[in-house]
Amino acid sequence: MRAFFNLAVAVATAFVAQTIAAPIVATPGSKMDLVITDKNTLNSTHIPVIKSGQRVQSNALKISLVNNFGGGKLNVYVSGKDTNGANIMLSANGSWYYPDPAGSKVPVAVKGNVALPMKAKGQTTEFTLPDYISSGRIWIAEGNLQFFAVVDGNGQVQLVEPSAANPSDPSAAVNWGFVELTNTEKGGIYANISFVDFVGLVMGMTLKLGSGETQTVKGLQGNAISSICSDLKTQAAADGQPWDKLCITDSKGKPLRVLAPNLYLSIDPTAMSTYYNDYINKVWTKYTSQDLTINTQAAAGNVTCRASGNKMSCKGDNRAYPKPTMIDIWGCNSGPFGIQDGDNDVHRAVVPRLCAAFFRSTLLLDGGNLQPGLGQDKYYTTSPTSHYGRIVHKYETDNKGYAFSYDDVNPDGQNSAGVVAGLNPNTLQLAVGGFTS
Incomplete structure (x- = not known):
């Protein structure tokens, strides 16, 4: 083997x-x-x-x-x-x-x-x-x-x-x-x-x-596939990032599927490697001097977090969160967003909400100090962000369907995840x- x-x-x-x-x-x-x-x-x-x-x-x-x-x-x-x-x-x-x-x-x-x-x-x-x-x-x-x-x-x-x-x-x-x-x-x-x-x-x-x-x-x-590929090509021309490379075509150039950025990184790990760097540093600067509140939407209620040095700590959490990388943000399962055996309920609640805030780029917006707090109309409205997530949701008939693993994180009463249960x-x-x- x-x-x-x-x-x-x-x-x-x-x-x-x-x-x-x-x-x-x-x-x-x-x-x-x-x-x-x-x-x-x-x-x-x-x-x-x-x-x-x-x-x-x-x-x-x-x-x-x-x-x-x-x-x-x-x-x-x-x-x-x-x-x-x-x-x-x-x-x-x-x-x-x-x-x-x-x-x-x-x-x-x-x-x-x-x-x-x-x-x-x-x-x-x-x-x-x-x-x-x-x-x-x-x-x-x-x-x-x-x-x-x-x-x-x-x-x-x-x-x-x-x-x-x-x-x-x-x-x-x-x-x-x-x-x-x-x-x-x-x-x-x-x-x-x-x-x-x-x-x-x-x-x-x-x-x-x-x-x-x-x-x-x-x-x-x-x-949707052709439309998404067209919009990704437009986005690539606008910011110089290889969004258009997410599209896979057949031999005649017809789009077959669109890769999410986290999957495309398995092909080219260096793509967009510094894309989120300035944003991450600005988040850390902001929440060094003020609280970031995470609504756990469960028994833990609201949890306050503060950044210090290269880590962010949340009240009642069993461990702190190092600065994420771009791969961490798009995958939501590595670095600060990797959940380990032994992590307490607070940590397990903070991880999806913190990663969703980075993925949708809502942490620096007015009202972004409460997560999840801003509605769907505020997701992906500032750069850098996941334009894959933005464009995929644009072509959803009812704005439902997972564009990343924690798309079910939303303010109470809203739902971006395409789930039936x-x-x-x-x-x-x-x-x-x-x-x-």
């Missing part, structure tokens, strides 16, 4: 050298071009007792897909983990399929019948998930996606999913997207439209609960290609 990972690193390094100065074009390769990271793998420590083809009907959830897409033939794939933590995909006969690399440390293509064809435009396709699922994704693809299974160096089975960031991935030239899904016995369903890593094939969703309640997230406009779900319906009105 080590040799395979070394090959992946070599491929990624060569890719960086040839693309930093040029638009990224999808040029799909073979399994030897896979780049395996935590962004495109599911790990399983459990060897399933249930055999593929055996039905388990303990909790049926209906998935309904309305085809509003104006392109080619669509296929559906479902991946995730079963109740025992084993990697699964949904097979055409309605049962779980367990990808098995048979001990191979080199990726083995998933050969099961896991591509579920969708009906033509204007028609609805329905199927049922046979049981609970966690870490799930419902993939929609204009064409065929390729999945692989492999045993890693720790003896764990990994499901290798298509990678949005690797233009040599075997599925790179396919137009695809997904909805994230977890449905458990105790927690019920949680599904979201996520643009944390990239924007792909447009979808919206509606959840119907057993109680009769209906929740809807409309997602992006149907032509509840107990006893009945049907999750996806509008593929977006809502028609």
